[in-house]
């Protein structure tokens with residue numbers, strides 16, 4: 176009984192848990208990656224106790240992979256040695272950690288997953304409580320297999336209606352970021368529901384959970400349903416049976432209702448994710464780099480939408496257009512279905528799956544004065560390289576249209 180997060184915590188604890196309560200829970204999986212594992216190892220060594228269960232631990236190389244410099248190479252070498260020493264088998268270098276976690280079946284409705292990465296919240300779209308933690312907390316969880324949480328209060332986001340052509344879940348989420356603001360959900364659980372969500376395919380639902388942390392949320396949950404179960408069966412290695420549950424007589428701290436029917440394509444402007452406007456208002460702004468990638472919007476369907484716009488056309492001569500599929504599986508499917516060919520023929524650069532240009536360390540770093548349009552989730556100053564660069568966020572369709580014109584372009588023009 177209660178909100179989705181109370182429901183998940185109660186099931187796990189075997190008794191009724193309510194918002195505000197601090198609770199110690201067994202976790203299913205503990206995730207970290209090339210960027211955060213070294214500090215977790217340090218914390219683990221300081222604790223000086225053995226790993227409870229190496230099979231609970233999943234480590235990814237994705238943030239700067241293949242290593243773009245000596246420091247990254249040495250860190251990855253150190254992690255590989257640690258995994259061998261500790262018998263950690265779940266190691267992936269097959270794309271952005273969050274996408275791979277889902278594909279490989281580590282994410283289940285009712286599950287509890289922690290990760291040394293803020294976008295661990297992504298798994299909430301499958302009804303899994305998941306949240307990002309600091310590396311030392313992760314090192315401690317390796318030893319105990321547990322983690323403490325303060326059960327968050329919940330803000331319900333009720334989304335009704337149907338979006339117009341050219342408007343995607345990314346536009347709706349950006350609009351919500353504009354409404355709530357960057358600290359609008361600090362340490363709250365977000366719960367997404369309504370007729371829009373119920374009809375939404377999983378790849379679009381994932382955008383809401385993924386970007387929940389941009390509003391400060393501890394998690395972003397969607398109740399598991401038929402769409403969830405089908406997705407788990409068809410797109411992941413997760414093994415049934417799966418728990419299906421919903422919020423029962425929930426008490427919400429706040430309810431935000433949005434009718435998505437009237438929305439047009441949105442854009443988050445430099446330098447914050449809540450600087451959101453209808454994209455039309457900044458149309459024509461010149462763009463040096465377009466980046467279609469990340470754990471937010473580089474799934475197969477995102478690439479398909481972008482390719483649909485780029486097919487048979489050429490991207491602007493002086494705009495770098497980078498496409499980085501979220502995972503190897505997505506890359507492979509995109510290749511089999513001719514999408515990679517479309518990107519290459521249009522003049523895009525297709526990068527190895529992973530975080531790519533997102534962190535500003537490799538794969539498309541921005542120079543001072545450059546301006547990027549990307550499908551990412553963050554656009555704060557310095558995110559993609561120079562602190563004098565600007566970043567704008569939008570949907571894959573808007574990114575593709577912008578790539579063609581070399582300036583911010585309304586995707587509806589190319590539908």
Ligand SMILES: CC(C)[C@H](C(=O)O)[C@@H](O)C(=O)O
Nearest residue numbers: 210211238291292293294307
């Ligand atoms: C490097 C990592 C800790 C970071 C995060 O936690 O989110 C990164 O993935 C990001 O998106 O900024």
Ligand code: SF4
Nearest residue numbers: 294469470530533534
């Ligand atoms: S793709 Fe970007 S936002 Fe996602 S985990 Fe990687 S660095 Fe973080």
